[in-house]
Amino acid sequence: MSEDYPNWPDTDIENRYDFEDNDTRGKELPKHMTKGGPGDKSTGGNVNTDSWFVEPSKQFDSLGRKKFSYIPDILDKGTIAQQAKDKEIFFCDIPFTQLYMEIDGNYQPCCFGKPDGKHNILNTSMREWMVNSEALNGIRKEMVDPNEKEYKNVNKYCTRCVSDEKRYGKSRRTACMKIHTNDSEFWGKVDRSAKMFKASGLFDFDERIIEVQLKVYGSECNLDCYMCTHQNSTIRQKVANEGVWNDAVFGKLSEERLDHFKWVTRDKTNIIKEPDVKLDEHGDYVIPKLKAQVKIENKKSMVDQTLDMAPYIRSIKIIGGEPLIMKKHYELLDKLIESGHAKHIYLKYQTNLTETKGGKHSIFDYIPKFKRVSMVASVDGIGQTIEYMRRRCHWDKIKENLALCAKYDNVDADFNGLVSFLSVMRFYEVIDWCMTEGKDMIDQVNWAMLESPPLLRANNLPQKIKDDLIPKYEGWPDIQEALRMPAEEGLDIQEVFDYLLDADKYYEGTKWEKHLFKVFPELEEYYIPKHQRNR
């Protein structure tokens, strides 16, 4: 797809690889390995939609017909489904179903989307954002119109998916579409919502279709993952403050950035009640934020706003930091149970799955009260690999918690990892583990390419290491695409070594002590000690 987007879907480039002949591994894969997104025959610039709308429906209508058998059929000419599958429209169901706010309080289309710079939880209610925002309505309008040529809003707010599909043939959009187009009950709702919007130009919801992704409980986290942006982890911030920081990798640790950390770290569920909120001379509530006074126009707590929307909520995803250790979020769960809505709601966590308790609360006490619970575990290595990359975690503990989850009929555990500079050297072990030891515990496997910080992307590995890895990812063309990409221009991997070795030094003598070249010995020959550089 071109950057300026007008030619979708005609920019599909010729397939570079003959998957028909060599993709035997993909054909034999168990369902849990591919239903979360991976395993398609897409390549950079060529999204393959063969796996969309293929799951036979398990549900029947009152006449005994499978629910996909609408009249007209869901894939009849002119339906949203047909146009999406045939790439006549660049359709994503997320703008029609998901309400997302970033850890800084800005609303955006999803975790991969961009904020509009105007709407945040201090000035806009959750419902207002979902229904009235120009950004979301602009994206929606372009996504249902087969005559759309410019995709101005898509290019502005969905840049990451556009660029991921160009580079890898796979994106958050393609993963979501693969999952949701094969869930006939859910797709029925998406189809109805998109059609209503197309006909009226207005967005609203009157049934359980919305996923609320709440990222307002701050960034308390128990791990120090080497690739994680510091705003998402209090432990990362602590370790950075104590010296493990590299300007070339992360940019300057400026005063402004430190202030930003203070803002993102705080709980934002009920800001109006915070002790530093004051009434100004105009009678407006204001809060000090990044050294400025910011007016609070959205005064209702995030918990109350969530409860207001509860009749329309299909799922709630709690994102941290590490959500399972955040005591305050259990108050929301208690209120959803009290309200009677919990039994209709899927509860989802983006979790490192190393802890299952926050104070006196245990997630296992809550699981039976919700319709389903999904643990989306950030796993991109096994054994000492993950213990190095996601420092302070224990692989045995993750496996133990997976086994505990497997005891509940209404719990799904998914792996969702990041393919990055370090993880790509061992990610095939995760794939193998999921197909062997973990096969009965894992419901879906998915992954995304690390985007930021750019120095930690997989394509920055030394060429020989990348060449040796490519055959290990036969059947996973998006990872092969990442490994085929050249290193970022002007970036020096010695900076990555310096950063990782500084972290090793920081942890020396602790129970988390590990050394880069013991875990990844293939890297050692590329390291130039500081005193030997520039000679």
Ligand code: SF4
């Ligand atoms: S296209 Fe991508 S960025 Fe845009 S809403 Fe869908 S998943 Fe999010």
